[in-house]
Amino acid sequence: MNQFGALSYAITVFLMVAGLYIVIARNNLIKTLVGLSIFQTAVYLLYIAPAKLPGGTAPVISAEFDAYSSPLPHVLILTAIVVGVATMALGLAIVVRIYEAYGTIEEDEILNRDREAR
Amino acid sequence: MSDDLILRVVTKILIPFIVLFALYVQFHGEYGPGGGFQAGVVAAAAFVLYGLVNGLDALRRVAPESVVETMVGAGVLLYIAVGLAGIVLGGHYLDYSVLGGAPVDGQHRGIFWVELGVGITVSGVMLKVFYLFAGRRA
Amino acid sequence: MALAVVALVRTRVLFAVVVLSGVYSFLMGVVLFALDAVDVAMTEAAVGAGVSTVLLLGALSLCRAREARPAARPWVPLVVAIGTGLLLVYGTLGLPLPSDPHAPVHTHVVPRYLEQGPAEAGIPNIVAAVLASYRGFDTLGEVTVVFTAGIGVIALLRRKAKEER
Numbered sequence: 452m453n454q455f456g457a458l459s460y461a462i463t464v465f466l467m468v469a470g471l472y473i474v475i476a477r478n479n480l481i482k483t484l485v486g487l488s489i490f491q492t493a494v495y496l497l498y499i500a501p502a503k504l505p506g507g508t509a510p511v512i513s514a515e516f517d518a519y520s521s522p523l524p525h526v527l528i529l530t531a532i533v534v535g536v537a538t539m540a541l542g543l544a545i546v547v548r549i550y551e552a553y554g555t556i557e558e559d560e561i562l563n564r565d566r567e568a569r
Numbered sequence: 570m571s572d573d574l575i576l577r578v579v580t581k582i583l584i585p586f587i588v589l590f591a592l593y594v595q596f597h598g599e600y601g602p603g604g605g606f607q608a609g610v611v612a613a614a615a616f617v618l619y620g621l622v623n624g625l626d627a628l629r630r631v632a633p634e635s636v637v638e639t640m641v642g643a644g645v646l647l648y649i650a651v652g653l654a655g656i657v658l659g660g661h662y663l664d665y666s667v668l669g670g671a672p673v674d675g676q677h678r679g680i681f682w683v684e685l686g687v688g689i690t691v692s693g694v695m696l697k698v699f700y701l702f703a704g705r706r707a
Numbered sequence: 708m709a710l711a712v713v714a715l716v717r718t719r720v721l722f723a724v725v726v727l728s729g730v731y732s733f734l735m736g737v738v739l740f741a742l743d744a745v746d747v748a749m750t751e752a753a754v755g756a757g758v759s760t761v762l763l764l765g766a767l768s769l770c771r772a773r774e775a776r777p778a779a780r781p782w783v784p785l786v787v788a789i790g791t792g793l794l795l796v797y798g799t800l801g802l803p804l805p806s807d808p809h810a811p812v813h814t815h816v817v818p819r820y821l822e823q824g825p826a827e828a829g830i831p832n833i834v835a836a837v838l839a840s841y842r843g844f845d846t847l848g849e850v851t852v853v854f855t856a857g858i859g860v861i862a863l864l865r866r867k868a869k870e871e872r
Binding site: 460462463464465466467468469470471472473475476479481482484485488489492495496499500501502503504508509510511512513519520521522523524525526528529530532533534535536537538539540541543544545546547548550556 | 708709712713715716721724725728731732735738739742743744745746747750751754755758759762763765766767769770771784785787788789791792795796799802803813816817820821824825831832833834837838842845846849852853855856857859860863864
Binding site: 509511529532533537540543544547 | 600601602604606691694698701702705
């Protein structure tokens, strides 16, 4: 595997692992959402790194270039980014409502309060 | 925030440029990088900046909540309407080739309206969500 | 970028978490731009460093929370995360090399889009052409997702907190 390939995959895996760790370690809910967004951006990198052609350019046709990076992952990731922000907005709205119902946004306190209420 | 003179003056100068950039990205998105989503987010950012510096009430005077709520749905309806126009004029749903004289003109027109619909909905949703978050327990 | 993420994992002050996430998103936008993905870079910078940060700050101010408490048992999630990371590394060994012109990402449909895009759709920006014309249904779904998220947030946050008690 050439240098660029190994480096980009290594960074992608590192970011995914970091995001996953933030999500599953029992912590603050807002930090969980940020970890989710880190995981999502690592997936974007995973898709876009193979699309680049060395010596190519951005996929806007013009007379001066003839090698272009592949536009198909760009389209998919554009959709993914917008869906990601929509998810984050909805998730934050839910966190705000949880705070108003429970008074805290720490996961373990919320679960304890549920257990006591039962 | 409204006491800070430098902030107010700088944002007064910057906001028209930001809105202009949003319009540029929207309509020039066919020839360069850009398109509906980017333009919607940048336009919403301009309004959010105005609201952050001058207060939420000033923002409500400039962009009333009813207008923003209408924008949220209007963009999606525009997109669907372009699709239905394809059926009405004889092609399939979202078939742009029948919208103009030559198929290429139809495609151009269809892409223009569709991107506009996307930009309207995205900026409306971003601004409405900002209103909800910032206006709660105001 | 890796430094920003490591700092984000370790820090417990939530405001720093939000600022670091904005920094991280902006750096990711720069990296994407260096990878020739200009539309994606613009969207990621605007959305990740702009809208996401504003929304996170808004939620933070509404929740009035400042510090996250440390995790109770950090070792189990760390082991799970690192185990998943090793699986992912094993997975990437089977992926094609980036910047390989014969990889599937460059060969199946993409040459047709690149060659006939300007002729069929009439616009030079191939990403916009694919988004709006070739894969227009996907974009319709995406706009509907944005619309639904907006409706969801409206439904959740419409009434003020005091009126419900």
